[in-house]
Amino acid sequence: YTDWNDELFNTGVNQNYQLSLSNGNDKFRYFISATHTDEKGIVNKAYFRRTGVRANIDSDMFKWLTMNMNFSYTHNAGRTVYESRSSLRAGSILLAVNTPPFMQVWDPDVPGQYDEDAYGSRIMNPMAANAADMTYQTDRVVGSLGLDFKITRNLSFKTTYSIDLNNSRDDYYLDPVSTSDGRSTKGAVSEGTSRNLEWLFENVLSYDNTFNLKHKFSAMAGATLQHAQWNGNNLAGFDLPEAYPQIHSVAAANQLNGDEIWSSAGAWSLASFIARVSYSYDDKYLLTVNCRADGSSRFAPAERWGIFPSVSAGWRISSENWMSGTKDVLDDLKIRAGWGMNGNQGGIGNYDYLAYMNAVKVLPSEDNAYPGLAFSPNTLANTELSWEKTTQYNVGVDVSLFKERIVFNADAYIKRTTDLLLTIPLPDNMNYPGGITRNDGEMINKGMEFALSTVNFDKEFRWTTDFNISFNKNEVKKLGLNKVYYYASTYTTGEPAIVLKEGLPLGSFYGYISNGVDPETGDLMYVDVSDNGSIGPEDRTVIGCAQPKFIYGFTNDFSYKGITLSIFFQGSYGNEIFNASRIETEGMFDFRNQSTAVLRRWKRPGMITDVPRVGNVDNIKNSTRFIEDGSYLRLKNVTLAYSLPKKILSKATISELQFYITAQNLLTFTKYSGYDPEVNAYGTSSTELGVDYGTYPQSRTFIFGVNIQF
Numbered sequence: 001y002t003d004w005n006d007e008l009f010n011t012g013v014n015q016n017y018q019l020s021l022s023n024g025n026d027k028f029r030y031f032i033s034a035t036h037t038d039e040k041g042i043v044n045k046a047y048f049r050r051t052g053v054r055a056n057i058d059s060d061m062f063k064w065l066t067m068n069m070n071f072s073y074t075h076n077a078g079r080t081v082y083e084s085r086s087s088l089r090a091g092s093i094l095l096a097v098n099t100p101p102f103m104q105v106w107d108p109d110v111p112g113q114y115d116e117d118a119y120g121s122r123i124m125n126p127m128a129a130n131a132a133d134m135t136y137q138t139d140r141v142v143g144s145l146g147l148d149f150k151i152t153r154n155l156s157f158k159t160t161y162s163i164d165l166n167n168s169r170d171d172y173y174l175d176p177v178s179t180s181d182g183r184s185t186k187g188a189v190s191e192g193t194s195r196n197l198e199w200l201f202e203n204v205l206s207y208d209n210t211f212n213l214k215h216k217f218s219a220m221a222g223a224t225l226q227h228a229q230w231n232g233n234n235l236a237g238f239d240l241p242e243a244y245p246q247i248h249s250v251a252a253a254n255q256l257n258g259d260e261i262w263s264s265a266g267a268w269s270l271a272s273f274i275a276r277v278s279y280s281y282d283d284k285y286l287l288t289v290n291c292r293a294d295g296s297s298r299f300a301p302a303e304r305w306g307i308f309p310s311v312s313a314g315w316r317i318s319s320e321n322w323m324s325g326t327k328d329v330l331d332d333l334k335i336r337a338g339w340g341m342n343g344n345q346g347g348i349g350n351y352d353y354l355a356y357m358n359a360v361k362v363l364p365s366e367d368n369a370y371p372g373l374a375f376s377p378n379t380l381a382n383t384e385l386s387w388e389k390t391t392q393y394n395v396g397v398d399v400s401l402f403k404e405r406i407v408f409n410a411d412a413y414i415k416r417t418t419d420l421l422l423t424i425p426l427p428d429n430m431n432y433p434g435g436i437t438r439n440d441g442e443m444i445n446k447g448m449e450f451a452l453s454t455v456n457f458d459k460e461f462r463w464t465t466d467f468n469i470s471f472n473k474n475e476v477k478k479l480g481l482n483k484v485y486y487y488a489s490t491y492t493t494g495e496p497a498i499v500l501k502e503g504l505p506l507g508s509f510y511g512y513i514s515n516g517v518d519p520e521t522g523d524l525m526y527v528d529v530s531d532n533g534s535i536g537p538e539d540r541t542v543i544g545c546a547q548p549k550f551i552y553g554f555t556n557d558f559s560y561k562g563i564t565l566s567i568f569f570q571g572s573y574g575n576e577i578f579n580a581s582r583i584e585t586e587g588m589f590d591f592r593n594q595s596t597a598v599l600r601r602w603k604r605p606g607m608i609t610d611v612p613r614v615g616n617v618d619n620i621k622n623s624t625r626f627i628e629d630g631s632y633l634r635l636k637n638v639t640l641a642y643s644l645p646k647k648i649l650s651k652a653t654i655s656e657l658q659f660y661i662t663a664q665n666l667l668t669f670t671k672y673s674g675y676d677p678e679v680n681a682y683g684t685s686s687t688e689l690g691v692d693y694g695t696y697p698q699s700r701t702f703i704f705g706v707n708i709q710f
Contacts, residue, residue: 001101008096008126012042012699024058031056041081042699043092045130048078068146068160077137081130081696093675094694095126098584098592116180118591124179131182132174133248140166154209159202166196173248176240187240190260191250194232201225204274214282221275229267236260258362266350269297286314296345296387300353303386310340331400338394343387347686348421352437355381379434380426386439390417405455415445416477424482440480443506447472462559469552474505486510488681488688490580492587495622497578498688499542507546507689509578511622512539522602522613524625544627546690549574553636562643570636572677577630578622579674580681580693586611587620630690632670632677638663656709664701 020033037050052074059067082091100118105127107113114128146160169192176187204222211217237253244252271294278288291309317323318333356379362371394413400406420441426432449470456463479485479502486496499510512535513527529539553570585595602613612619641660649657670677676697682688 002099002104004096004099004101004126007105008044008092008130009042010040010044012040012701014039014701014703016703016705027060029058043081043130043696044127045133046079046081049076051075064150066148066150068148069144071143072141074140075137076140078135080134080136082132082134091694092126092129093696094581094584095124095129097581097694098594099123099125100591100593112177113183114178121591122180123590123592124181128179131179132172132188134170134172136168136170138166138168140164155205155207157203157205159204160200162200162202164196164198167194168196169193170234171248172236175245176242177245185238186242186254188236188238188257189240189248189250189253190234190236190257192232192234194230196228196230198226198228216278216280216283218278219276222273224270224272224274226270226272227267228269229265231263231265233263234260258360267297268350270345271295282319284316284319286312286316288312290340294343294387298345298348298350298352299387300383300385303353303384306343306387306389308341308343308389310338310342312336312338312340329401331402331404332398333400334398336394336396336398339392341389341391343389344417344421345387348385348423348437352379352423353382353385355379356434358433377432380430380432380436382436382438384439385421385437386419388417388419388421388439390415392416405458407451407453409449409451411449413445413447413449417443417445422479422482422485438481440482441476442478443474443476445472445474460560462557464557465554466557467552467554469550471550472547474547476500476502476504476506478502485687488578488691490583490622490693492583493620493622497580497622497691500687504542505545505547506687508542509544509546509576509622509627509690510540511543511624513541513543514623514625517602517609517612519602519608520605522605522607523616524612524619524621524623526621526623540622543622543624544576544578546575546577546630548572548631562645564639564641564643566637566639567635568637569633571631571633573631575630576690577628577672577674577677578691579626579628579672580691581674582626583620584694587617588614589617589620628673629671630677632668632672634665634669634678635663635667636665638666654708654710656707658707660703660705660707662701662703662705664703665698666700 015036015038017036018033019035020031022029022031024030031054033054035050035052035054037048039048041047052072054072055070057067057069061067081093100123103118103123103125104115105125107115107117114125114131116122116124116128142162142164144160144162146158149157149159151157170190171192172188172190174182174185174188176182176185182188202222202224204220206218206220208218209216235250236257236259237250237255238257239254240252241247241254250256272292274290274292276288276290278286280286289309289311291307293305293307295305297304314334314336316332316334318326318330323330323333355377358376358378360374360376362374392413392415394411396409396411399408401408419439420443421437422440423435423437424440425435447470449468451466451468453467454465456465479500483502485500486498487500488497489495490497496510499508500506501508513529515525515527517523518525526535526539528535529541530536532538551570551572553568555566555568557567558565582595582597584592586597588594588598588601597611598614600609601611602609639660639662641658643656643658646655649655668677674692676692676695679692679695679697680689681691681693681695
């Protein structure tokens with residue numbers, strides 16, 4: 001038998017090195033650092049390497065002029081693996097669980113080929129799924145130059161120019177022999193490159209003054225200009241020579257893959273005018289007014305500019321004369337209130353207000369008498385596309401007690417987002433498969449946030465605690481042209497797992513309500529929501545939600561002489577997870593390995609169980625059967641450090657020598673049955689939340705390190 005977890009997973013080893021040098025005087029200061037990271041992933045063949053250098057220079061060139069210069073260069077390289085929704089049947093992570101143990105890594109009858117046969121059915125084992133080399137590398141240069149002019153004692157002007165250049169390359173190679181996929185195409189190879197250049201030019205005029213010791217006034221006005229341009233291309237081919245497996249180049253392909261050959265370029269610009277005025281009287285009454293105007297090239301020419309004002313006010317009650325009797329206990333008491341608007345242009349393309357065409361390269365062949373480019377409509381133009389807008393109201397209170405030994409902050413807010421930027425599908429008969437991008441919805445978030453910091457002991461032994469908790473309620477209030485959207489279709493069922501609809505929060509799971517296993521037939525029973533006497537698509541409804549009721553975290557820091565200990569917990573409560581991995585591990589519809597849960601499966605009439613019988617694909621519909629409680633409490637980080645006494649180090653010209661050990665993701669308390677309650681198969685998507693489909697888990701990490709300062 002083969003232990004696929006043992007074959008695929010290993011103990012990852014991470015190495016981090018950093019060297020820095022800093023010095024200077026009243027006129028000139030510099031900081032230079034170099035870093036190197038080498039990570040061996042927990043999945044075989046996965047790795048990540050980073051090397052970088054950084055330099056910061058500050059110079060007081062004249063009494064009226066200060067110069068700031070920053071530069072960094074980073075080189076990243078790594079190899080990724082197929083996992084989650086990105087590949088057939090959830091990729092190598094889930095295959096390590098459901099590949100039958102009687103299969104072997106290599107086919108015993110055919111040297112050089114992976115074993116992909118299970119009783120006559122093709123099942124790709126996790127090592128075969130991980131056979132393709134998928135590597136990447138990026139080179140990034142970030143730099144900025146700033147000049148700060150002191151015009152008068154109260155008036156200054158700062159100009160800053162920043163640049164960010166990122167070149168990347170992605171390579172894919174699947175040999176023509178070892179896997180059935182490779183043999184079907186005689187191998188496959190692709191090479192992709194991209195170049196992204198972004199610059200930002202900022203100019204800010206600032207004024208600060210205090211009148212009669214009590215009136216503090218400041219004002220700021222500025223203009224910024226930002227521009228980004230991108231270009232990329234990809235070449236791909238197949239039919240590679242078996243005799244030269246070491247050649248991983250498209251030049252070795254005997255046939256090009258027109259479906260994966262592309263070239264693309266784009267650019268966008270953002271111009272902004274900003275202004276702020278702040279006033280405070282005796283540090284008791286505080287007022288700030290902001291306004292910004294943003295113009296983005298991503299929107300239709302007549303709709304590119306948006307005006308976004310905000311105002312906030314505060315009252316420091318503790319500074320009132322009638323509060324003087326509380327000074328021994330109360331350090332600070334302030335209430336705050338604010339209102340503001342901001343705009344969003346993220347989540348759309350650079351030219352979504354225009355109509356897109358699909359251009360397909362037709363390669364020369366015996367069947368194609370007219371090779372070249374073939375064009376077809378893709379998206380519909382929208383000359384009214386404009387900013388997504390969020391209006392926020394918030395109130396808060398800040399309290400500090402006993403010389404800041406207790407600090408408490410509380411905030412309550414309402415965020416209303418209008419003109420949501422959505423890509424809307426159009427009817428098939430309109431022949432626009434890409435749909436249209438519109439301002440087409442409204443959403444609201446309401447919540448409260450609390451933070452508490454305490455100094456529990458403050459002698460030679462010091463102990464501090466920080467705690468925070470956040471509550472948020474999300475609801476889609478309005479959708480325009482299209483009243484419902486479906487997301488997150490699983491490979492096995494083809495059914496969407498998430499619905500976006502008016503009156504529901506983001507991340508609402510969609511499917512059937514399971515009503516247990518029929519004792520007579522062994523089939524899963526579903527609730528007839530439509531009450532029409534049969535079970536069909538019309539019976540799908542909301543079956544759960546990925547939104548937590550609250551999230552929280554707390555940190556305890558201890559120090560005694562040269563020993564420090566930091567312990568950080570984080571958690572989430574009330575969120576649910578759609579565990580699509582269980583469709584594969586409890587579905588019992590093919591020869592794949594199953595979890596021990598299927599030992600409880602229905603076997604005979606009259607049997608009472610929660611696991612249905614073998615072989616009925618209707619039992620794996622997206623339903624409450626696969627919805628689980630995703631609440632968790634995780635010991636996220638523990639760091640223990642020891643610093644040698646300075647009197648010992650002074651003899652060796654060392655100013656600081658510290659040894660430390662850090663453990664990450666050390667313990668997790670959860671009812672969730674999957675690998676990791678924090679992961680999501682759709683990454684950082686705002687609409688596709690809480691789906692686990694063989695997703696790469698976070699690893700438990702132990703770090704040993706030393707810091708030396710000379």
